[in-house]
Amino acid sequence: MSAAILLAIGLVLMALGYFIYSKFIAEKIYRLDPDYRTPANEFEDGIDFVPTNKFVLWGHHFTSVAGAAPIVGPAIAVIWGWAPAFAWVVFGTIFFAGVHDTGAIWASVRNKARSVGSLTGDVVGKRARSIFMIVIFLVLLMVNAVFAVVIANLMMSFPTAVVPVWGAIIVALIIGQLIYRRILSLPVVSVLGVVALYAMIWIGPSVPLQMPAEVAGMSGNAMWILLLFLYAAIASVLPVWVLLQPRDYINGLQLFVGLIVLYGAIVLLNPTMIAPMLNIDVPAGTPSMVPLLFVTIACGAISGFHGLVSSGTTSKQLNRETDARFVGYFGAIGEGGLALAAILVASAGFASLADWQAMYSAFGQGGVKAFVEGGAFIIHNGLGVPEVTAATLLTVMAALFAGTTMDTGLRLQRYIFQEWGEIYKQEWMTKPLPATLLAVGTCLLLAFGAGGADGSGGMIIWPLFGTTNQLLAGLTLLVITVMLVHLRRPMWFTLAPLCFLLVMTVIALLFQLRSFYETGNWFLLGLDIVVLVAAVLVALECAAALKRHRALAASES
Amino acid sequence: MSSKTPSEWRAWLGRARFFLEEVYSTRYRGAIARARRDEDDLFMLLVFAEMMGVPNPAAYYTLELQPLLLERFHDWHKRQGMEHSPLDHFRCC
Numbered sequence: 149m150s151a152a153i154l155l156a157i158g159l160v161l162m163a164l165g166y167f168i169y170s171k172f173i174a175e176k177i178y179r180l181d182p183d184y185r186t187p188a189n190e191f192e193d194g195i196d197f198v199p200t201n202k203f204v205l206w207g208h209h210f211t212s213v214a215g216a217a218p219i220v221g222p223a224i225a226v227i228w229g230w231a232p233a234f235a236w237v238v239f240g241t242i243f244f245a246g247v248h249d250t251g252a253i254w255a256s257v258r259n260k261a262r263s264v265g266s267l268t269g270d271v272v273g274k275r276a277r278s279i280f281m282i283v284i285f286l287v288l289l290m291v292n293a294v295f296a297v298v299i300a301n302l303m304m305s306f307p308t309a310v311v312p313v314w315g316a317i318i319v320a321l322i323i324g325q326l327i328y329r330r331i332l333s334l335p336v337v338s339v340l341g342v343v344a345l346y347a348m349i350w351i352g353p354s355v356p357l358q359m360p361a362e363v364a365g366m367s368g369n370a371m372w373i374l375l376l377f378l379y380a381a382i383a384s385v386l387p388v389w390v391l392l393q394p395r396d397y398i399n400g401l402q403l404f405v406g407l408i409v410l411y412g413a414i415v416l417l418n419p420t421m422i423a424p425m426l427n428i429d430v431p432a433g434t435p436s437m438v439p440l441l442f443v444t445i446a447c448g449a450i451s452g453f454h455g456l457v458s459s460g461t462t463s464k465q466l467n468r469e470t471d472a473r474f475v476g477y478f479g480a481i482g483e484g485g486l487a488l489a490a491i492l493v494a495s496a497g498f499a500s501l502a503d504w505q506a507m508y509s510a511f512g513q514g515g516v517k518a519f520v521e522g523g524a525f526i527i528h529n530g531l532g533v534p535e536v537t538a539a540t541l542l543t544v545m546a547a548l549f550a551g552t553t554m555d556t557g558l559r560l561q562r563y564i565f566q567e568w569g570e571i572y573k574q575e576w577m578t579k580p581l582p583a584t585l586l587a588v589g590t591c592l593l594l595a596f597g598a599g600g601a602d603g604s605g606g607m608i609i610w611p612l613f614g615t616t617n618q619l620l621a622g623l624t625l626l627v628i629t630v631m632l633v634h635l636r637r638p639m640w641f642t643l644a645p646l647c648f649l650l651v652m653t654v655i656a657l658l659f660q661l662r663s664f665y666e667t668g669n670w671f672l673l674g675l676d677i678v679v680l681v682a683a684v685l686v687a688l689e690c691a692a693a694l695k696r697h698r699a700l701a702a703s704e705s
Numbered sequence: 706m707s708s709k710t711p712s713e714w715r716a717w718l719g720r721a722r723f724f725l726e727e728v729y730s731t732r733y734r735g736a737i738a739r740a741r742r743d744e745d746d747l748f749m750l751l752v753f754a755e756m757m758g759v760p761n762p763a764a765y766y767t768l769e770l771q772p773l774l775l776e777r778f779h780d781w782h783k784r785q786g787m788e789h790s791p792l793d794h795f796r797c798c
Contacts, residue, residue, distance in 0.1 A: 194734075198731075203724075333722065335718075387740060393729070
């Protein structure tokens with residue numbers, strides 16, 4: 149099967165999803181109204197509530213939700229063959245993610261732009277709100293731990309990327325100053341920043357920096373993880389304009405350039421899919437595809453994290469309600485497109501099936517490493533860029549994404565600790581520094597506690613991260629469904645994905661529970677039980693809320 | 706393809722620049738505006754306190770600067786045509 153044809157099929161299906169299904173959802177289910185006064189206009193304050201051009205808002209929304217997760221998940225899931233991953237990403241984007249993201253924006257916009265978390269308290273109930281907080285905390289915890297492990301592995305495997313990845317931070321610091329002090333105008337700075345980043349990627353291979361296998365009694369991997377958290381902790385307490393803002397901006401530009409390069413190389417080279425369409429001969433120890441596929445690929449098919457962005461910042465800036473379709477649904481398609489590229493390079497970027505099998509020697513292997521090596525193979529053969537430079541480029545892309553998510557995630561986790569400090573009257577916990585230390589401490593505990601003191605076991609939690617993320621998506625879908633029931637509109641378009649997610653999540657948790665028990669990983673076993681309890685509670689809340697609201701809607705009519 | 710006049714090009718560049726600036730600022734507009742508001746609040750506190758006749762606590766700390774500034778301060782109040790220091794808390798000759 150040719151990769152370019154598969155790419156075309158995927159893109160055409162997603163386009164149909166946007167032009168047909170999202171139109172139906174927007175007009176018939178959510179009934180987006182161009183004349184509705186959105187919170188951005190109603191409460192305009194120049195700070196949080198600012199009506200924003202829909203293309204700008206889409207760019208902001210897309211770069212906030214697209215990170216390393218739509219790369220890592222699909223690149224791991226290819227182990228079951230490319231067809232299941234491809235199908236789940238395409239159909240998940242069309243029928244799950246797009247509906248979920250647009251719905252989250254709509255639900256928030258119709259409720260004074262409040263977050264899904266606070267809506268859960270009103271629409272579903274107080275208990276559901278507590279579950280929501282716990283699930284959000286777990287998602288952030290896992291995402292920070294797992295991304296630290298991903299970057300550390302990348303730094304160990306591709307030492308040529310060390311200079312550009314850390315150099316990108318210096319570039320961002322300089323850009324931030326240039327813009328803040330109005331030394332140069334933004335278009336000039338943008339060009340300079342991208343040129344500087346790519347220049348570093350170019351020189352990266354000639355100055356490889358390999359962390360020794362053992363440093364100060366720790367493995368090199370563990371050292372990187374500690375350094376990354378040190379960086380993330382510092383970045384999360386600095387004023388945002390110093391580092392976060394310029395870095396996100398450069399990352400956004402790099403995201404578009406990287407996607408164009410990848411897609412261009414796939415089309416020009418048109419490689420054959422080397423990986424089997426359906427891998428029957430999976431390595432020993434690989435869990436069953438159903439249900440694990442649906443939690444391994446979360447971002448790229450459906451992800452609860454999007455609901456947080458949709459109802460957090462996007463809904464406060466939506467100029468017209470009808471823009472929600474473009475921003476939310478097309479944002480999901482952008483993310484699906486990234487996941488699609490990850491699937492294609494992780495299954496077509498190899499010279500032979502034996503090479504591919506060597507990469508996917510066990511579950512959790514491959515992943516982002518397969519993305520980098522497969523992508524480098526395709527870019528090298530398609531565009532003639534030296535393979536090591538291409539590998540550096542993709543490593544930088546993945547590491548920068550993971551890094552951005554990490555320091556944003558750490559900042560959000562700090563806010564949660566500060567909020568808990570206020571609720572439970574712990575003065576010290578409301579201060580930024582102790583709260584940040586608590587956040588870093590819990591993440592480190594997970595990164596190292598997941599298995600192996602060298603931090604190498606961190607990737608075991610990837611499917612667990614997926615389940616938690618899907619639970620969050622389920623909670624958001626629940627809020628939307630209850631709102632629809634209340635308005636006496638069809639609820640199956642959100643209830644069906646919700647039921648599917650809940651069933652898959654619970655089964656996946658049970659599967660993982662058994663595997664953690666068998667390997668004697670008590671730490672993750674405990675975490676799994678916490679998530680399982682939350683999942684069951686969500687299902688119960690869901691049933692109760694729907695019953696209550698249907699009765700309510702019936703009595704009103 | 707119609708060729709664009711220089712003014713059309715300028716307008717296009719202006720739009721592109723506006724677009725980039727929006728993209729740059731959208732995500733963090735709130736956080737930065739809040740930080741600036743906090744700084745403004747402190748400034749307002751000092752200004753209003755001064756206006757209402759509430760002594761500015763910072764003034765007492767500047768007393769420590771007196772030995773370092775004394776010579777320049779002396780020259781200054783002489784140049785301004787004042788025999789003595791005009792400030793209550795900052796005495797001179």
